[in-house]
Amino acid sequence: MHFTVHDSEDRMETFLQKLTRGKALLLIIILGVGGSFQHGYQTTGLSSPSPFIQRFINSTLYERYGEAPSPQTVTMIWSLIVSLYAVGGFCGAISVNFITGTLGRKKAMICSSCIGLVAAAIVLPSKYAKSYEMIIISRILYGFSAGLSSSTHSMYLGEISPRKIRGLVTLSYSTFQSLGKLSGQFFGLSEILGREEQWNFLLGVPTIFLLVQIIVLPFLPEAPRYLFIEKGEDEACKKALQRLWGKGDYKQEMEEMLAEQAIISAAQPKTFMQILRDNSVRWQLVIIVTIYFCNQMSGMNAISIFSFDVFLQAGIPKNMIRYVTLGLGLTEIVTFISSGMLVERAGRRVLFWVGYGLMSACWVLVTVTLTLKDINFWVPYITPGVIILFIIFFCGGPSGSTPTLMNEIFIQSDRLAAYVVVGIQRWLLLALLGLVFPFLVADLGSYAFVLFAVICLMGCVFTFLYLPETKGKTLLEISKDFRSITVCGKSITEESVMETKL
DSSP states (O other): OOOOHHHHHHHHHHHHHHHHHSSHHHHHHHHHHHTHHHHHHHHHTTTTTHHHHHHHHHHHHHHHHSSOOOHHHHHHHHHHHHHHHHHHHHHHHHHHHHHHHHHOHHHHHHHHHHHHHHHHHHHTTHHHHTOHHHHHHHHHHHHHHHHHHHHHHHHHHHHHSOGGGHHHHHHHHHHHHHHHHHHHHHHTSTTTTOSGGGHHHHHTTTHHHHHHHHHHGGGSOOOHHIIIIISOOHHHHHHHHHHHHOSSOOHHHHHHHHHHHHHHTTOOOOOHHHHHHOGGGHHHHHHHHHHHHHHHTSSHHHHHHHHHHHHHHHTOOHHHHHHHHHHHHHHHHHHHHHTHHHHHHHOHHHHHHHHHHHHHHHHHHHHHHHHTTTSOTTGGGHHHHHHHHHHHHHIIIIIHHHHHHHHHHSOHHHHHHHHHHHHHHHHHHHHHHHHHHHHHHHHHGGGHHHHHHHHHHHHHHHHHHHOOOOTTOOHHHHHHHHHTOOBTTBOSSOHHHHHHHO
8 A cells, every 4th residue: 555745644634633623632732741741851850960969968968967978878869869760650550540440531640740749849949958858759759640640641542532543642642751851851951950059940840731731631521431431421422522523423433432342341440460360361461561671671761861871981072962862852752743644654563563673773783883982083973873763763663652552452441450560560660770771881881782682672573473453453353363363373362251251
């Protein structure tokens, strides 16, 4: 099937028309600034003020005890500030099933934003109170807010979007996360807030966006699928669809929800342990857990968190590193925005396996350039170029397609528990990477990136062999594809269980 430039323009025009016909565009923006944007900002926002905060810890301890603390003590407290964010995120991910299932999608997002406001109210006066403990508490609360809002944001997007444009709508999750990372890098510049006297304000920048979400979100519709399938309110569902996407009968969307409701009519929403024991979704869990593992350990998080150390090792001058990382952030967000049509045109499966394959090749090249950095003055500057290519392949492939896939392969009664599973995995891996990566770089040098290359190659082979295409398919068609997956001629899914549900 061939596509022309006019086909692409017509599709984009249709998509923009649908977005602006109702309140869908406004809801996507409000969800974004209070959702994945917050996690993206917190990922990079702590990098720039790190030396200032460590000096603050040192001076605070000196004032309290009258003697200079050991470097190990300062490093330990700084490590707690960094790593306890992931602990908070882990707790937030565990709470997704209960909070979102009890309050609904909209109120859960508002609850998350309120927790983020409390975190900001604690961190802003911490400098004047001479209390690094307040920074630690705020980081835990920021993490809890991000763990709750990230999963709820992705789920909310999947439940408001019509099937034909679900990929484009859910791509906004990754776009806002990248925008958050870019904002953390931008505000961290010394010309903006990246100065010692303003580090507490730098950590509290996202507060204004949380306030916007708390004020505006109550006036926007709840997720139609949640209203119809979980609450049984078909009239409220129709009104929500019309408020979001303009006037219409939305017969196709209602029929899809009816089909899904028929599947789960005899099933209650599953808990974390129930979905782990349910053989009918075993392949869905195996695939999504593997994809999230490959995404988290692909090296993208290492670049976001430890970009300064990576480029310093590559030989980039210190005074240029912040601007290089800002360029990486710009590349990430531009790629997400420009690859929107690719998600719907190419499908999900090909973007995964091709993206992972190209990412693996990029890490091999990075290893080579880091090893040969001393042979000529221009060699170190190849490394940022290769990493930019890696970001393009990551954002245009696996990262942009993962939120869409998550909403397409799980039915409503399984989706909340599945988000808990991958949320726990995401935060545990983030904490593990934060603890292990500095030691890997110290012990292995440039060869540390070979590990990322191997993981990306594993993701390429796995998705090529086992990931079914989900683009444009109904839930029943996707479930049938998963039941047909076999390993060595045997299926790990008990087909009879699924047939009973259907």
